[in-house]
Amino acid sequence: MIWVDTILQGVLLGGLYALFAAGLSLVFGIMRLVNLAHGDLIVFGAYLILIVVSVLGLHPFLAAFIAAPVMFVFGWVLQKAVLNRTLGDDILPPLLVTFGLSIVIQNGLLEAFSADSQRISMGPLETASVSIGPISAGVLPLLTFGSAVLVIVALNRLFYRTAIGRAFRATSDDPTTASLMGIRPDRVFATATAIAMLVVTIAALYLGTRANFDPNVGPARLIYAFEAVIIGGLGSLWGTLAGGIIIGVAQTVGAAINPEWQILAGHVAFLVVLLVRPRGLFPRGN
């Protein structure tokens, strides 16, 4: 029974990783941009929520609702003013610029908030749990997982059922021909990053409430997100969830065997999946 419990915790943890990864997956899927600052943007979002919580005294969920539009606009401007200029045939400029952005965000947060670790308090919700028979799960991890599933359902609907999703896919196929359809690729990219920032806000909420964070935890989150995206198959959002779950389960199982193996087990699972399925579990298109 302890194993069932361990695996359940791993699955729920996978939901958190999928949240970390969904925005990354969306942006990569549309503009082939690997955003190395993605993890730092999540941490940035967590501080933003923290500020709203402490200044306005709001519940974190409400604070996230206020932070989300701020992040949305931030993402739009970031893409339009900075990242669009790096896109092109050469894949190096976006990597360099987002790497630089990662450093800027980390140091900016250090200046503003110091290296002390912080936490967004959820009050009694933090320890609340539900049990079914002998198995129990925390309410917060369940909410996290539920949010991940909702985010992926919503992004898939957006992608495959709306005019803007059509524009996303067309621009990703061929930006020049898309522009002949009256679509402005730089605007599509800005919108995509803005939407990714909404997902980042949700990820930030759960990052900040689940455990302590400080300005330097971003890159580690980025690694898990990357691994989830890659073993899920580039461009597939459900694949990203599956990838997150695989890493989450590997980590909790690894930790159950030996607490020192937690992180290692996640990376090993990543490598094993890549060995067996080099293009990931659910690669998009042919």
Next chain:
Amino acid sequence: MVLLETHGLTARYGDFQALFGVDARLEAGETVAIIGANGAGKTTLMRSITGVLRNAAEQIRHKGVEIGHLPADTIMKRGIAMVPEGRKLFPSLSVEENLIIGGQNKRGRDLGDRIDSMIARLTGAPDPMELSAGHDGVGYWTLETIYDLFPILKERRHSPGTALSGGQQQMVAIGRALMSNPDVLLCDEISLGLAPVVIRDIYAALPKIRESGASVIVVEQDIGQAMAVADRVYCMMEGRVTLQGRPSDISRDDIHAAYFGEAA
């Protein structure tokens, strides 16, 4: 009325100059054919008109407005639609989505356009909303009328665009361009690589397209086809117009000389 004209149009790809002062015009209601050998610059001319290649403002005029400097999306919203060389369907979109996307941004009044318009006014750039204000994209063409024109597309509407035969893909590309109810339709080599019967089917749509109010430029390698459909013909060679006129006024020898150069 002159709908579209180029005036001393030049175009280059980096150091390579592809067009050397092209003067051409399209009257309202006309069908104009552009012929010329491989590499003559026909596609480059189309790319310049549609804004894929940017030019000096005054080199291209549409309804009297200088458009040479405008980006492709603004030009499309003014009512100039393109069937690009090689069809260029979106592989991630179904046939029906490929059609819909041709018309979903035809008006240029959405939130993004308003934001761009605001930024343009602040920075003194051309205001895309003002520049596309004359065209509302409403007209004869809708999904239904496209399906009437090409009934096979209705049967295949849920297939990925790229799963269709070459001729059917060309129909999608034409329908996609028509969905914005353009007043100028540019077709770049719509018969390339297709069997004669298929070419006939595709050109059979032309009368209906003209009837809907669009003036048409067709780029053609097939001289016979071009002479049959066009009110006027331009022949290009090495980035210049070497011959123009009504098909009835042009002799085979004229064309031969203009197409291959005097030496031929």
